[in-house]
Amino acid sequence: MDKIDLSRRAFIRTAVAAGGGMVLGFNIPATRDAAAATVQPELWKPPAGGVEVNAWLTIDADGVVTIRVPHTEMGQGGMTSVAQLVAEELDVPWEKVRAVLADANRHVTRGNEYKDMSTGGSNLVRNRHPHIMQAGASARERLREAAARKWGVDRAQVTAKQGVLTAGANRGTYGEFATAAAQIALPQEPKIKAYGDWWLLGKDVPRMDVAPKVNGSAIYPIDVRVPGMVYAAVRACPVPGGRLKSFDFAAVKARPGVIAAIELKQSKANLGNSDMRSAIAVVADSFYRAKVALDLMPIEWDLGPGAQNSYAAMDAQARDLMDKEAKHAEEVRGDPRPLLASPGGKVVTGSYARPYETHAPMSPPAAVANVTAERVDVWSFTQNVAATLLLAADQAGRSPKDVFVHGTFQGGAFGQGNAVDITRQAVELSKQLGKPVKVIWTREEDTAQARSRPPIWARFQAVLGADGLPTAMLSRAVGETFNPAYADRGIANMPYNVPHFRYERHVVPTNIPVGPNRAPGNNANGFTIEQYVDELALAGGWDPLEWRIKMTEGNERWQRVLLKLKEVSGFTTKLPRGQGMGIAVVESHGSTVGVCATVEVTRRGQLSVEKILVVTNSGYVINPRAANEQVYGCVAWELSHTLQGGLDLREGRFRNTNFDGYKLTRMADMPPVESVYAMSQDGWWGGFGETAGPPTPPAIANAIFFATGKRIRSTPILQHNLSWA
Numbered sequence: 001m002d003k004i005d006l007s008r009r010a011f012i013r014t015a016v017a018a019g020g021g022m023v024l025g026f027n028i029p030a031t032r033d034a035a036a037a038t039v040q041p042e043l044w045k046p047p048a049g050g051v052e053v054n055a056w057l058t059i060d061a062d063g064v065v066t067i068r069v070p071h072t073e074m075g076q077g078g079m080t081s082v083a084q085l086v087a088e089e090l091d092v093p094w095e096k097v098r099a100v101l102a103d104a105n106r107h108v109t110r111g112n113e114y115k116d117m118s119t120g121g122s123n124l125v126r127n128r129h130p131h132i133m134q135a136g137a138s139a140r141e142r143l144r145e146a147a148a149r150k151w152g153v154d155r156a157q158v159t160a161k162q163g164v165l166t167a168g169a170n171r172g173t174y175g176e177f178a179t180a181a182a183q184i185a186l187p188q189e190p191k192i193k194a195y196g197d198w199w200l201l202g203k204d205v206p207r208m209d210v211a212p213k214v215n216g217s218a219i220y221p222i223d224v225r226v227p228g229m230v231y232a233a234v235r236a237c238p239v240p241g242g243r244l245k246s247f248d249f250a251a252v253k254a255r256p257g258v259i260a261a262i263e264l265k266q267s268k269a270n271l272g273n274s275d276m277r278s279a280i281a282v283v284a285d286s287f288y289r290a291k292v293a294l295d296l297m298p299i300e301w302d303l304g305p306g307a308q309n310s311y312a313a314m315d316a317q318a319r320d321l322m323d324k325e326a327k328h329a330e331e332v333r334g335d336p337r338p339l340l341a342s343p344g345g346k347v348v349t350g351s352y353a354r355p356y357e358t359h360a361p362m363s364p365p366a367a368v369a370n371v372t373a374e375r376v377d378v379w380s381f382t383q384n385v386a387a388t389l390l391l392a393a394d395q396a397g398r399s400p401k402d403v404f405v406h407g408t409f410q411g412g413a414f415g416q417g418n419a420v421d422i423t424r425q426a427v428e429l430s431k432q433l434g435k436p437v438k439v440i441w442t443r444e445e446d447t448a449q450a451r452s453r454p455p456i457w458a459r460f461q462a463v464l465g466a467d468g469l470p471t472a473m474l475s476r477a478v479g480e481t482f483n484p485a486y487a488d489r490g491i492a493n494m495p496y497n498v499p500h501f502r503y504e505r506h507v508v509p510t511n512i513p514v515g516p517n518r519a520p521g522n523n524a525n526g527f528t529i530e531q532y533v534d535e536l537a538l539a540g541g542w543d544p545l546e547w548r549i550k551m552t553e554g555n556e557r558w559q560r561v562l563l564k565l566k567e568v569s570g571f572t573t574k575l576p577r578g579q580g581m582g583i584a585v586v587e588s589h590g591s592t593v594g595v596c597a598t599v600e601v602t603r604r605g606q607l608s609v610e611k612i613l614v615v616t617n618s619g620y621v622i623n624p625r626a627a628n629e630q631v632y633g634c635v636a637w638e639l640s641h642t643l644q645g646g647l648d649l650r651e652g653r654f655r656n657t658n659f660d661g662y663k664l665t666r667m668a669d670m671p672p673v674e675s676v677y678a679m680s681q682d683g684w685w686g687g688f689g690e691t692a693g694p695p696t697p698p699a700i701a702n703a704i705f706f707a708t709g710k711r712i713r714s715t716p717i718l719q720h721n722l723s724w725a
Helices: 008-015 032-037 078-090 104-109 129-151 174-182 210-215 287-296 311-321 337-341 385-396 422-433 443-449 484-488 522-539 544-551 556-569 624-644 696-708
Strands: 051-054 057-059 065-069 097-101 159-161 164-167 170-173 230-236 243-247 258-264 279-284 299-302 328-333 346-354 366-371 376-380 403-405 437-440 456-464 470-479 500-507 579-588 591-601 607-617 673-677
Touching (some): 057 174, 065 078, 104 385, 104 403, 129 170, 230 258, 243 258, 243 279, 258 287, 258 422, 279 422, 337 456, 337 470, 346 522, 376 422, 422 437, 456 522, 470 484, 522 544, 522 579, 522 696, 544 579, 556 607, 607 624, 607 696, 624 696
Parallel strands (some): 065 097, 230 437, 376 403, 607 673
Antiparallel strands (some): 057 065, 159 164, 164 170, 258 279, 346 456, 366 437, 456 470
16 A cells, blocks of 8 residues: 555544635645655645736736735735735725735845835834735726726726726626736826725634635645755754754664754844754755654754853842832933832832743744756745845845745734744755755754743832822833833833823843744733832722823723723622722723623632723724734733743743643633724724734733732732732
8 A cells, every 4th residue: 555645634634625715826645756756836826817906916818816915924914914905906896906925035035015015013014005906006096097098088987896997888707907007107106095985894704714724735844845845953052142062873863764963053143033044954855754753853053152041030020129219211201210208108119020931832933945057946935025035035045036036825823923043944954965955943942942022020110199199100121122112011101190101121131032922021011010100099099990090091092992881781789798990001002901800719729810891992993803802812812921921031041931830821711802993084094903912912911910818919929929918
């Protein structure tokens, strides 16, 4: 009987009847023989017969519009959002719309033709909708102009609606005029539509990537196979900053399938987020064989000075710094220190902390590189295919015009996809071996080497006036971050109208590489400031919700969220013992989001999160269905890290690098999440992909306080004793 090479994905593909859905152009052959004979086609090639009207779209004779999406689809619905924005302006039936991933080589070599190919910071819709919609509007006007010239009328007389052009008795489809439209240069590009004129935006639209993900045809970097490909397992020094001293390849060289062991040499003394780090790779004819050989191969590391680092030491240092004035200081409104030092005032102090936390994307990073004399081809874990192309070109020592990064789906990223050097590893190994190489990071390697969410420590002091409201407030934060501004978010720019407010920040660098992690800065800082707000309110005799409403008077964005939260949440501080509701509001990535959490805590301290209500003001929402999904995902993300996460840093390395020690929320434990909108709709746009996360942890912690009387000052929450009498 012939050996069958059947993966779970291949089984799904063959078990589910094919039909409909978006075709991405990839084909994963069912057998190795087929794989050897098939080259992965390029995602950006238009369908046969399609005419390129502009860089963003093609139209075929049947009026099917294929939109090129320059941004990464990593589960957030980016392909659907871009297609929806273009289709709104083009005015074409949604069932006629298809989407493919745009060509990074074209973008880089033609002067950034898509303006920006990065995907992160909840920027895709909020900051890029103008030029994305402009592409659809421009194509529409070219079609109108082409029809006007043929019919001998003014363009103003031509109507473009739902894929059809009309002017009096004249009628034609977009497909009929696509070729002529492609030749037209407009004297002036049209303006995009204003809110109120939308016909598609603002409506529930099904995600375009659901079908291929369900039927198994969706391709991720880990799925890619090219002829002659070999596999590499990689290990960097377990203590970041350390270096490889030696390895004994002879001990594993004779193992089945093993091809080589290659040192990956650190490129710089002080590493940036995309620089090559010191590591060792074992290459074999399968990943399993490469990994087993790597595990068995004797390796000696120079651990470096970082081996003395621990979270306990950092925590002690941070708490000591809290008593000292920081070098970075902002007097946002006056100087609160004299008022805090005056005798007789009621001073309220609160301290909080969150540790290192990991990204834990569903799919561990993987990359395939094929470096040949003619070109360099890459499939990689990335949130920016254009940046990945330039990085690959740099590592290969080649011109960017010879490098092609092929878009795939991404199995999550949460910021990590902007900051890993796995592409460099794959390119370097392929360059040295003269073969296509697939590099896969194990979950342990991913957790150990990824740029983690940095820890944060914060202490707040405020003095209360006669009305129970703060008159002066001093905040002091300690952060370890590659971007100090992240440590400020949510604290330095807090919206509460304290007459005298000063913010200070200490920075404590360590050997641990850190980077953006879903809602960077706001995610950790929300836990600190929004718990302290509750403490302030209660100390002054205020209801926490009413305190926030009072302290944000005149701030339309926040007032809209808080008043809606009051209307729909039923928030109260007077529930029976063991039950609690907590609220928190955080502004992040241009959106203001409030959360009301409802919890139950048994006498023995077992916590159950019963419900999460989320109220969002992002200015506008273009797809409520996708927005709800993002809200749900943000809540699930923060529940995992807040309740059970937290990286255990000892002797310079993380000790809990897989899901047995870094536990995530399971589906059965996920509470109901209700999403409500309170949109300003007055000209500003906020993000959705990260914004419901930051207020979730403090809302839960505040709810626990009302259920138990215990203030949770650090995460993970479930490490605390929540029992009550």
